[in-house]
Amino acid sequence: xxxxxxxxxxxxxxxxxxxxxxxxxxxxxxxxxxxxxxxxxxxxxxxxxxxxxxxxxxxxxxxxxxxxxxxxxxxxxxxxxxxxxxxxxxxxxxxxxxxxxxxxxxxxxxxxxxxxxxxxxxxxxxxxxxxxxxxxxxxxxxxxxxxxxxxxxxxxxxxxxxxxxxxxxxxxxxxxxxxxxxxxxxxxxxxxxxxxxxxxxxxxxxxxxxxxxxxxxxxxxxxxxxxxxxxxxxxxxxxxxxxxxxxxxxxxxxxxxxxxxxxxxxxxxxxxxxxxxxxxxxxxxxxxxxxxxxxxxxxxxxx
Amino acid sequence: xxxxxxxxxxxxxxxxxxxxxxxxxxxxxxxxxxxxxxxxxxxxxxxxxxxxxxxxxxxxxxxxxxxxxxxxxxxxxxxxxxxxxxxxxxxxxxxxxxxxxxxxxxxxxxxxxxxxxxxxxxxxxxxxxxxxxxxxxxxxxxxxxxxxxxxxxxxxxxxxxxxxxxxxxxxxxxxxxxxxxxxxxxxxxxxxxxxxxxxxxxxxxxxxxxxxxxxxxxxxxxxxxxxxxxxxxxxxxxxxxxxxxxxxxxxxxxxxxxxxxxxxxxxxxxxxxxxxxxxxxxxxxxxxxxxxx
Numbered sequence: 001x002x003x004x005x006x007x008x009x010x011x012x013x014x015x016x017x018x019x020x021x022x023x024x025x026x027x028x029x030x031x032x033x034x035x036x037x038x039x040x041x042x043x044x045x046x047x048x049x050x051x052x053x054x055x056x057x058x059x060x061x062x063x064x065x066x067x068x069x070x071x072x073x074x075x076x077x078x079x080x081x082x083x084x085x086x087x088x089x090x091x092x093x094x095x096x097x098x099x100x101x102x103x104x105x106x107x108x109x110x111x112x113x114x115x116x117x118x119x120x121x122x123x124x125x126x127x128x129x130x131x132x133x134x135x136x137x138x139x140x141x142x143x144x145x146x147x148x149x150x151x152x153x154x155x156x157x158x159x160x161x162x163x164x165x166x167x168x169x170x171x172x173x174x175x176x177x178x179x180x181x182x183x184x185x186x187x188x189x190x191x192x193x194x195x196x197x198x199x200x201x202x203x204x205x206x207x208x209x210x211x212x213x214x215x216x217x218x219x220x221x222x223x224x225x226x227x228x229x230x231x232x233x234x235x236x237x238x239x240x241x242x243x244x245x246x247x248x249x250x251x252x253x254x255x256x257x258x259x260x261x262x263x264x265x266x267x268x269x270x271x272x273x274x275x276x277x278x279x280x281x282x283x284x285x286x287x288x289x290x291x292x293x294x295x296x297x298x299x300x301x302x303x
Numbered sequence: 304x305x306x307x308x309x310x311x312x313x314x315x316x317x318x319x320x321x322x323x324x325x326x327x328x329x330x331x332x333x334x335x336x337x338x339x340x341x342x343x344x345x346x347x348x349x350x351x352x353x354x355x356x357x358x359x360x361x362x363x364x365x366x367x368x369x370x371x372x373x374x375x376x377x378x379x380x381x382x383x384x385x386x387x388x389x390x391x392x393x394x395x396x397x398x399x400x401x402x403x404x405x406x407x408x409x410x411x412x413x414x415x416x417x418x419x420x421x422x423x424x425x426x427x428x429x430x431x432x433x434x435x436x437x438x439x440x441x442x443x444x445x446x447x448x449x450x451x452x453x454x455x456x457x458x459x460x461x462x463x464x465x466x467x468x469x470x471x472x473x474x475x476x477x478x479x480x481x482x483x484x485x486x487x488x489x490x491x492x493x494x495x496x497x498x499x500x501x502x503x504x505x506x507x508x509x510x511x512x513x514x515x516x517x518x519x520x521x522x523x524x525x526x527x528x529x530x531x532x533x534x535x536x537x538x539x540x541x542x543x544x545x546x547x548x549x550x551x552x553x554x555x556x557x558x559x560x561x562x563x564x565x566x567x568x569x570x571x572x573x574x575x576x577x578x579x580x581x582x583x584x585x586x587x588x589x590x591x592x593x594x595x596x
Contacts, residue, residue: 037399044394044403048410051470055413057436058425073439118319121312130308133316136323142583143327144531146552147576150337150559150569151330153344174326177319206311235418237534242560253420257538260424267428274421285416286409293478 062271069267081268088272091262095248096255097276103165103251104233107172111229112222114173115180120210122181123188124196134185140178145171145238156243167243168251172233180225183298187221188214224295227288234281252277331576337569344563356570366571369549372461372536376468376550377529383469384476385521391473392480393510397502408481411474419471423538426467430454430539454540460548464536472528476521483517484510516589523586530579551575 061069062084064077072078122134152171153162161167195217196209204212215222240254247258256270256277263270285292338356340349360366391411395404414422429436432452441450453463487509495505511518533552536542542549542557549557551571559568 040394041400041403044400044407047391048407051414051474052410054425054429054436054470055417057428061428070434073434073436114318114322117315121308121315125308125312127308133320136328137319138587140323140327141587142580143331144576144579146531146533146555147334147572147579148327148330149556150565150572151333152326154333155325155330170322171326174322177322178327181319206309210315231416235420237418237420237538238556242556253418256420256424270424271428274424278417278421281418282413282416293482 058271059275062268062275064268066265066267069271084268084272085276087266088259088269088276091269091273092247092255092259093252093273093276096250096252096259099165099249099255100234100251103168103172104230106165106169107176107233108226108229110169110173111176111180112225115177115225116184116215116218116222117210118177119181119184119188120214123185123191137178137181140174141182143175145175145236149238149242152239153242162243163246163249165249168233168236168239171239171243172229172236176229176232180229183225183295184218184221186298187218191217220291220294223288224291224298227284227292228295230284231281231292334569334572334576337566338573339566340569341564341566344560344565349566352566356567359567360570360574365546365549365554366551366574368546369551369554372548372550373530373532375461376465376532377526379465380468380472380525380529381522384472384525385518388473388476388521389480389511389514389518390506392477392484393506395477396481396484408474408478411477413474414471415475415478417471419534420538422467422471423535426463426539427454429467430463454548455544457544457547460540460544461536464539464548467539468532468535472525476525479517479521480514483514487513519589520586523582523589527579527582527586530575530582551578 060076063080063082064072065079065081068075068077118133118137122130122137148171156162156167156171161170191214195213196204199209199213235253236251237253240251241257244250244254247255250258256273259273260270337349339351339353341352341355342349394400395407400407428434430453432438432450432455435453437453438447438450441447451459453459491509491513492505495509500508531552532550533556536548536550537553537556540548542553546554552575555568555571555575558564558571
């Protein structure tokens with residue numbers, strides 16, 4: 001403020017300032033500001049409770065017996081039934097979990113590899129063919145799983161891939177590629193040309209430029225891609241339900257539905273399974289939160 | 304004409320083009336093609352029926368009911384997620400709450416990290432008529448006459464499903480707004496402070512104009528998501544009771560894989576594509592995806 005007054009020649013700021021603070025006295029200002037601050041804070045905390053409580057309830061209830069979940073909704077367990085977790089694990093969650101891990105890792109590996117290769121070409125060359133390829137890839141964003149569902153079911157039936165993990169891996173890769181290529185390409189465009197020019201003088205091949213210069217430099221954007229892809233593959237429900245019938249190949253999202261039907265009243269075990277299903281993503285996203293937020297805001301696509 | 308592109312980079316493009324061609328563009332064309340035929344999932348032949356499926360679609364009252372549900376989804380989600388999330392993000396970025404904001408951000412974001420199948424199963428417990436958290440809570444504060452079997456009641460089912468979506472997605476949209484607000488040049492707010500502008504005025508005169516583009520993109524994301532919504536109603540209510548909480552995607556699935564009317568299901572999918580593509584195109588234009596700057 002003082003500085004402002006000093007640099008102020010015409011007295012503009014001073015007058016405006018006086019005008020702004022005239023109607024209210026200082027004490028009154030502090031009081032109303034204080035009250036509204038605490039009202040807002042209370043609102044924020046209440047909202048936090050609404051968000052957090054169901055998740056907290058899920059964890060607490062996963063350690064209860066059926067009777068207690070039913071008759072004592074709010075309380076802590078009288079006996080902590082940790083065996084619910086062992087039961088859930090042995091009753092099928094372990095195989096859903098394994099399938100989800102395999103499908104998610106394979107999807108990530110393929111998306112990063114194939115996507116970064118395409119982004120490399122699209123960022124370094126210009127021709128009408130390259131432009132056309134770029135439009136072709138960006139256009140892929142408009143497609144959604146619902147519309148592709150029946151044709152994909154036909155294609156996978158022809159290829160004899162229904163009821164295999166490939167049914168999910170291949171379709172997940174295809175649906176993740178457009179956004180991945182766009183994100184990585186944008187990053188590749190920012191890599192200075194001088195780097196590769198000196199590499200070419202040293203006799204570095206095209207493949208060498210990709211593998212030794214571009215990939216190592218783009219670790220941050222690749223991590224973003226990894227997080228977004230993991231998030232998608234781990235949680236995808238529609239394809240996982242339609243393309244996989246066999247109990248032993250189901251991933252967690254579709255597997256949990258079977259689990260629910262199989263258990264009927266064994267709620268503690270079901271809730272344990274739900275908690276187990278949630279843990280890996282929460283851990284991954286907490287560790288890589290920075291990359292997730294960046295990816296979400298750049299990609300702006302709901303997972 | 305640009306210089307000739309060497310072989311290796313050309314090969315680099317091929318896998319992506321193949322993947323998109325086989326699993327995205329071919330299904331799109333195939334789906335439109337299927338819309339003109341009548342067939343069941345394992346039948347070797349498809350019977351050509353012309354526009355019959357589309358005519359049926361226009362006269363189908365259930366389609367209208369589902370579409371209205373999609374519209375309800377979109378309107379409520381835009382109001383709640385886009386406007387409420389913007390206010391929430393503004394409050395969280397306010398200097399006053401600097402100490403507590405990081406913790407709150409993580410809490411609000413938690414449901415986003417959890418699989419929709421887990422969330423939907425959890426909400427069957429929240430909405431359970433006998434022991435559900437919601438009815439138990441209403442009882443606790445003496446409003447038991449408001450308690451109802453939320454998912455089994457044809458008037459409340461769709462709103463119960465929509466409410467769950469808001470609960471899950473609010474943190475996501477809030478996070479997008481926080482990123483946008485953090486990009487606003489600090490000088491703007493400093494200048495407003497000097498002019499003696501209050502928080503509300505700063506919100507309307509600086510924050511909103513500065514995050515307008517993010518707002519628009521968030522509206523588009525939310526509307527597109529509402530047109531496509533499948534998991535939430537499918538898991539929570541299966542579209543019931545009756546068709547009271549069904550959506551276009553749920554109907555498409557039911558017609559195709561439930562009743563084996565693959566041709567009609569394809570026509571519904573074509574409708575879904577047209578509706579969502581309009582918004583996706585706008586989004587690509589607005590966010591300037593793929594531009595070189």
